[in-house]
Amino acid sequence: MSVRHGLLALLSRAPRYGYQLRAEFEASTGATWPLNIGQVYTTLSRLERDGLVARGEQAEQDDQGRVMYAITQAGVDELDQWFARPVSRTDRPRDELVIKLAMAVTTPGVDVARVVRAQRAATMRSLQELTRAKRGLDTSHQAAQRLVLDSMIFQAEAEQRWLDHCEAVLAAPPKETT
Known part of the structure; x- marks a missing residue:
């Protein structure tokens, strides 16, 4: 913002x-x-x-x-x-997670699956915290707070889906180039 x-x-x-x-x-x-x-x-x-x-x-x-x-x-x-x-x-800042995974994939010796698992666990914890925060909203600014929390929840859910996609891409055999 x-x-x-x-x-x-x-x-x-x-x-x-x-x-x-x-x-x-x-x-x-x-x-x-x-x-x-x-x-x-x-x-x-x-x-x-x-x-x-x-x-x-x-x-x-x-x-x-x-x-x-x-x-x-x-x-x-x-x-x-x-x-x-x-x-x-x-216009939005660079996504550190995307950069981190791109670098992990191209850096020898990095266990990319472990990086993805650690991020998935952290994102799930964040999603749980955001959901709890949404349940305990202050009514004086409820609409504004709800919109912010909803956005953050949707972003965390999208991140989880993207991490699923990363795992699928990394697990797939490499395509041959001709």
Whole structure:
């Protein structure tokens, strides 16, 4: 998820300071994507530099002196464009598991079947944890959390199917090339 756009979405509701943004970001994602407070403030600095947010004046600080940030019209426009634009599969980060298995297959001495079994066990544990988390959803952010957890569950299930496919490909005799 784009932290940049996630923060803009939160700021589109009302001005906030960094720790509020962090807490609300994590609540919206069911705490499945923890956000480092340093990342929040670094992102806010970039958003401010790009004219997408503005730092509040002295009068706009809260009672503890924390600086409030507000979305600008340019930020609203950027957010609208982000919501309207589909996410491309090529925009997502590299998949470490795919790289790991590709390297394992081509590296002499690596027990690829063991790598696959270890990943399958870890993915199954993750799937079980996600399913338990889904059962215990907090009702205050239930729809957002459910969507995030559903996505993660579907991804874990797809990973299990892909691991099945990897085992089948690796077990098949090599095809002759002519």
